[in-house]
Amino acid sequence: xxxxxxxxxxxxxxxxxxxxxxxxxxxxxxxxxxxxxxxxxxxxxxxxxxxxxxxxxxxxxxxxxxxxxxxxxxxxxxxxxxxxxxxxxxxxxxxxxxxxxxxxxxxxxxxxxxxxxxxxxxxxxxxxxxxxxxxxxxxxxxxxxxxxxxxxxxxxxxxxxxxxxxxxxxxxxxxxxxxxxxxxxxxxxxxxxxxxxxxxxxxxxxxxxxxxxxxxxxxxxxxxxxxxxxxxxxxxxxxxxxxxxxxxxxxxxxxxxxxxxxxxxxxxxxxxxxxxxxxxxxxxxxxxxxxxxxxxxxxxxxxxxxxxxxxxxxxxxxxxxxxxxxxxxxxxxxxxxxxxxxxxxxxxxxxxxx
Amino acid sequence: xxxxxxxxxxxxxxxxxxxxxxxxxxxxxxxxxxxxxxxxxxxxxxxxxxxxxxxxxxxxxxxxxxxxxxxxxxxxxxxxxxxxxxxxxxxxxxxxxxxxxxxxxxxxxxxxxxxxxxxxxxxxxxxxxxxxxxxxxxxxxxxxxxxxxxxxxxxxxxxxxxxxxxxxxxxxxxxxxxxxxxxxxxxxxxxxxxxxxxxxxxxxxxxxxxxxxxxxxxxxxxxxxxxxxxxxxxxxxxxxxxxxxxxxxxxxxxxxxxxxxxxxxxxxxxxxxxxxxxxxxxxxxxxxxxxxxxxxxxxxxxxxxx
Amino acid sequence: xxxxxxxxxxxxxxxxxxxxxxxxxxxxxxxxxxxxxxxxxxxxxxxxxxxxxxxxxxxxxxxxxxxxxxxxxxxxxxxxxxxxxxxxxxxxxxxxxxxxxxxxxxxxxxxxxxxxxxxxxxxxxxxxxxxxxxxxxxxxxxxxxxxxxxxxxxxxxxxxxxxxxxxxxxxxxxxxxxxxxxxxxxxxxxxxxxxxxxxxxxxxxxxxxxxxxxxxxxxxxxxxxxxxxxxxxxxxxxxxxxxxxxxxxxxxxxxxxxxxxxxxxx
Numbered sequence: 072x073x074x075x076x077x078x079x080x081x082x083x084x085x086x087x088x089x090x091x092x093x094x095x096x097x098x099x100x101x102x103x104x105x106x107x108x109x110x111x112x113x114x115x116x117x118x119x120x121x122x123x124x125x126x127x128x129x130x131x132x133x134x135x136x137x138x139x140x141x142x143x144x145x146x147x148x149x150x151x152x153x154x155x156x157x158x159x160x161x162x163x164x165x166x167x168x169x170x171x172x173x174x175x176x177x178x179x180x181x182x183x184x185x186x187x188x189x190x191x192x193x194x195x196x197x198x199x200x201x202x203x204x205x206x207x208x209x210x211x212x213x214x215x216x217x218x219x220x221x222x223x224x225x226x227x228x229x230x231x232x233x234x235x236x237x238x239x240x241x242x243x244x245x246x247x248x249x250x251x252x253x254x255x256x257x258x259x260x261x262x263x264x265x266x267x268x269x270x271x272x273x274x275x276x277x278x279x280x281x282x283x284x285x286x287x288x289x290x291x292x293x294x295x296x297x298x299x300x301x302x303x304x305x306x307x308x309x310x311x312x313x314x315x316x317x318x319x320x321x322x323x324x325x326x327x328x329x330x331x332x333x334x335x336x337x338x339x340x341x342x343x344x345x346x347x348x349x350x351x352x353x354x355x356x357x358x359x360x361x362x363x364x365x366x367x368x369x370x371x372x373x374x375x376x377x378x379x380x381x382x383x384x385x386x387x388x389x390x391x392x393x394x395x396x397x398x399x400x401x402x403x404x405x406x407x408x409x410x411x412x413x414x415x416x417x418x419x420x421x422x423x424x425x
Numbered sequence: 426x427x428x429x430x431x432x433x434x435x436x437x438x439x440x441x442x443x444x445x446x447x448x449x450x451x452x453x454x455x456x457x458x459x460x461x462x463x464x465x466x467x468x469x470x471x472x473x474x475x476x477x478x479x480x481x482x483x484x485x486x487x488x489x490x491x492x493x494x495x496x497x498x499x500x501x502x503x504x505x506x507x508x509x510x511x512x513x514x515x516x517x518x519x520x521x522x523x524x525x526x527x528x529x530x531x532x533x534x535x536x537x538x539x540x541x542x543x544x545x546x547x548x549x550x551x552x553x554x555x556x557x558x559x560x561x562x563x564x565x566x567x568x569x570x571x572x573x574x575x576x577x578x579x580x581x582x583x584x585x586x587x588x589x590x591x592x593x594x595x596x597x598x599x600x601x602x603x604x605x606x607x608x609x610x611x612x613x614x615x616x617x618x619x620x621x622x623x624x625x626x627x628x629x630x631x632x633x634x635x636x637x638x639x640x641x642x643x644x645x646x647x648x649x650x651x652x653x654x655x656x657x658x659x660x661x662x663x664x665x666x667x668x669x670x671x672x673x674x675x676x677x678x679x680x681x682x683x684x685x686x687x688x689x690x691x692x693x694x695x696x697x698x699x700x701x702x703x704x705x706x707x708x709x710x711x712x713x714x715x716x717x718x719x720x721x722x723x724x725x726x727x728x729x730x731x
Numbered sequence: 732x733x734x735x736x737x738x739x740x741x742x743x744x745x746x747x748x749x750x751x752x753x754x755x756x757x758x759x760x761x762x763x764x765x766x767x768x769x770x771x772x773x774x775x776x777x778x779x780x781x782x783x784x785x786x787x788x789x790x791x792x793x794x795x796x797x798x799x800x801x802x803x804x805x806x807x808x809x810x811x812x813x814x815x816x817x818x819x820x821x822x823x824x825x826x827x828x829x830x831x832x833x834x835x836x837x838x839x840x841x842x843x844x845x846x847x848x849x850x851x852x853x854x855x856x857x858x859x860x861x862x863x864x865x866x867x868x869x870x871x872x873x874x875x876x877x878x879x880x881x882x883x884x885x886x887x888x889x890x891x892x893x894x895x896x897x898x899x900x901x902x903x904x905x906x907x908x909x910x911x912x913x914x915x916x917x918x919x920x921x922x923x924x925x926x927x928x929x930x931x932x933x934x935x936x937x938x939x940x941x942x943x944x945x946x947x948x949x950x951x952x953x954x955x956x957x958x959x960x961x962x963x964x965x966x967x968x969x970x971x972x973x974x975x976x977x978x979x980x981x982x983x984x985x986x987x988x989x990x991x992x993x994x995x996x997x
Binding site: 145147194195198199201202203205206207209210212213214216217220221222223232333337340341344382383385386387388389390391392393394395396397400401404 | 461506510511516517522524526529530533535652656658659695697698700701702704708716
Binding site: 083084088266269270273274275278280281283284285288290292293294295302306 | 814816818819844847850852854859869907908
C-alpha cells in the first residue's frame with residue numbers, strides 16, 4: 072500500500088511535467104543517489120568498485136548515448152566502439168600535450184571530438200536507413216579502429232601501440248583509488264543521465280522520436296531530417312565519447328585500440344536492446360545485466376559444484392546474450408524498462424488485482 | 426611488376442569468390458523474406474566447424490551429408506523459434522534478432538565443437554599451379570584450392586538458378602519475394618518457404634565454410650571475415666544474385682590491390698605503423714557507394730510512395 | 732526566413748493558387764494542367780473518383796512531389812522547389828488518408844510535436860530544463876491542452892497512440908495539425924472508415940476550426956453529403972484533369988461531373 076498516488080493531485084502543468092511526477096519515485100531516485108554517494112563507499116571493496124560499479128556506470132553512459140541514436144531517433148549504429156575510441160584517444164592526447172588541463176575539460180574534449188566524428192559518419196543517414204545505415208556505421212568502426220592502431224601520433228609513438236594515464240586529479244583532489252574513481256564516475260553519470268532524461272522529454276526528444284516513428288509525418292510538421300538526425304548523432308556521440316574516455320582513463324588505465332573493437336559495439340547495442348530501446352532507465356538496467364551476467368557465470372558453477380572451463384564460460388555468455396536478445400525482441404521489445412513499468416503499474420494497484 | 430599485380434588480382438578474386446558465397450546466403454534470405462540475416466557469417470562458422478570436427482572421425486563426404494542435416498535442422502529451429510514469432514515486425518527488429526542468433530550460434534558452435542583452429546582437408550594437392558610461364562617469368566602462381574573454390578561456386582550458383590527457375594518451390598519462392606501477402610493469398614505457405622530459404626542458405630554456408638576452412642583453418646575469426654559480405658551486398662544490391670557474385674569479386678580484388686598498391690604509399694606519407702587497410706577498405710568503399718548509388722549495381726531502385 | 736504572415740492577406744482573398752500544374756511519374760500523368768485557387772477563410776473540397784489525382788494534388792501543395800510544370804503561389808510568394816518542412820514553416824499543415832501518427836509516442840507528445848516549429852530554446856537549455864526552457868515547455872503545453880479540450884480527448888492524452896481506436900487516432904492527428912496553428916490545413920479523407928457518429932463529430936470539429944480559428948481548409952472527401960455540407964467551393968478532378976470548379980450546388984448539377992461519377996457511354 073506504500074506505492075500510491077492517491078491524493079497527489081497535479082495542479083499545474085509544471086508538476087505534471089516533472090521528471091518523476093509521482094512522489095514515491097522522486098524519493099526513490101534521491102534515495103538511490105544518496106545511497107550511491109554516501110552508503111556504498113562505506114562497505115564496497117576494490118573488487119566491487121573495479122569489476123561492477125565503475126563498469127556498470129560507464130557502460131550505462133555509453134548505452135544512453137547509443138539509445139539516443141537508436142532507441143529515440145531510430146538510427147541503428149554498429150560503430151559505438153569506434154566513437155568510444157575517439158573519445159578515449161582525444162582525451163589522452165589533450166592531457167598528453169597540455170598536462171595541466173582540468174580533468175573535466177579533458178573529458179569534455181573527448182566527448183566533443185567524438186561528436187564531430189559522429190556527425191561526419193552520420194551524414195550517410197540522410198540518404199540511407201535501417202540496416203543499410205548499420206553497414207555504413209561498420210565502416211566507421213573498422214576505419215577508426217585502424218586509425219588508432221596505425222597512426223603513431225595518436226599513441227605518441229609508443230612502440231607497443233598501448234598508451235596509459237596515471238596520477239589523475241581534479242582541482243587538486245586525487246582520482247586514483249577505486250573509490251575516488253567511482254565517486255567521480257558516479258557524479259558524471261548522474262549529471263549526464265539527468266541531462267539526457269531532460270533532453271528526451273523536451274522538444275528535441277520529440278523531434279527524434281517523430282523521426283523514428285514516421286519520418287514523412289515528421290517532415291510535414293516542420294522537422295528537418297538533417298537537423299533531427301545529425302543532432303541525434305551529435306548528442307549520442309558526445310555521450311559515447313565521454314564514456315570512452317572514462318572507460319580508458321578510469322577503468323583500464325592503459326589500453327590499446329582492441330579495447331574498442333566491434334565486440335564493444337555489440338556489447339553496448341545488446342545493453343540497449345535488453346534494457347529497453349527508447350528508455351534512459353533501461354540503459355542502466357541493460358548495462359547492469361550485461362556486466363553482471365559474466366560475473367555470475369564465473370561464480371555460479373563454483374557455488375553449484377559444477378566445474379566449467381573459462382572457455383566454456385565465454386561460450387555460455389555468448390549463448391545467453393544471444394538468447395536474451397531474441398527473447399526480448401519477441402516477448403518484450405521494450406526490454407527491462409517496460410518490465411519495470413509493468414511492475415510499477417501492478418504495485419500501484421496492489422493488493423487489488425484490478 | 427605486372428606479374429605480381431596479376432597474382433594479387435587473382436588472389437583477390439579468389440577471396441572475392443568466398444565473399445560472394447557468403448553474400449549469396451544473405452541474398453537468398455533477404456529476397457524471400459526481407460530479413461537481413463546478420464547471422465550468415467556465424468552460420469558459415471558453424472557449418473565449417475561441423476564439417477571439420479565430423480570429418481576427423483568419418484569420411485569427408487559423410488561429414489558433409491551430416492552437416493547438411495544439421496543445417497536444415499538449424500533452419501527449422503530458427504524458423505520455429507524465432508521467425509515465426511516475429512512475423513509482421515519491422516525489418517530492423519528482425520535484423521537485431523538475427524544478431525542475437527549470430528551470438529548464440531557462435532557460442533553454441535564453439536561449445537559443442539570446440540574453439541581451436543581446425544583444418545578441413547579437401548584432398549586437393551597443396552602444390553600450386555604455375556600458369557602462363559611463357560608470358561611471365563616464372564609464371565603465375567595459383568592455388569589449386571582456389572580454383573576448386575571458384576568451380577564450386579559456379580556449380581552452386583548454376584544449381585540455385587535452376588532450382589529457382591524450374592522447380593515448383595522455386596516459383597513459389599519468387600512469388601513470395603515479390604509480394605508476401607499476394608503469395609499467401611494464392612496458398613503459398615510462408616513458413617515453409619522461409620524454412621527452405623534458410624535451409625538452402627545453410628547449405629551455401631557449408632560450401633563457403635569448407636572452402637574457407639581449407640584455406641585458413643576453421644576458427645572464430647571466420648564469422649568476422651564473413652561480415653565483409655555486407656559491403657559486398659551494398660555494392661551488388663541486396664536482391665541480386667549476380668550482384669552478389671560480381672560485388673564479391675570487386676571487393677575481393679579491390680581490397681587486395683588496395684593493400685598491395687595503396688598501403689605502402691599511405692604508410693610512407695603518414696608514417697603509419699603498418700598497412701592493413703584491407704580491414705576497412707571494403708566498408709569505406711561501400712559507404713561511398715551508399716552515398717551515390719544506394720540501390721547498388723544491380724539492385725532494384727527503391728521508390729518511396731506516400 | 733519566414734513566409735509573410737497570413738494576416739497580411741484579408742479574408743476572401745487568394746491564399747494559395749495553382750496555375751497549370753502538371754505532375755507525372757514516369758509515363759503516368761497524375762495531374763494534367765490543373766489550375767485553381769484557395770481563398771483565405773474558406774473550406775475548399777477536392778473531389779473525384781478513385782485515381783483522379785486528389786492525393787497527388789495535396790502532395791504537390793505541401794511539397795512531397797515537385798510538379799514538372801506549373802506555378803504555385805502561397806501567400807503571395809511563388810515558389811520553385813519546396814520540401815515538406817518548408818511548407819510546414821510557411822504555415823501548411825496536413826493529415827493523411829491512413830493516419831500518420833508517431834506510434835511510439837503518447838497522444839499528448841504527438842500534439843506537442845506539432846509545436847516543434849514554434850519552440851525556440853536550444854539544446855543547452857533543454858539539457859538543463861530550467862528557466863526559459865521549462866517556461867516555454869509549459870506555455871506550449873497550455874496551448875496544446877486547449878486543443879485537447881477542443882477535440883475532447885482529455886482522457887487519452889497519456890495513452891500511446893498505437894493503442895487508440897482508429898477514430899481517436901484521426902482526432903489526434905487533427906490535433907497535431909492544429910497545434911501547428913497553420914494558415915492552410917490540408918485534410919486527406921478525414922472521415923474515411925468512420926461510423927456515422929464519428930463522422931458527425933469530425934464534421935463539427937472541421938466547421939469549428941474554420942469558424943473559430945479562421946483556418947483555411949482544403950479537404951478531400953468521398954462522402955458527398957459531407958462535402959456538400961461543409962465546403963464553400965468544390966474542385967472536381969477526373970483522371971488528373973479538372974472538370975469542374977464551382978459551389979457545391981452547381982457541381983451537383985454539372986453534367987461532366989455526373990458523367991465522371993456514373994460513367995457514360997461514349
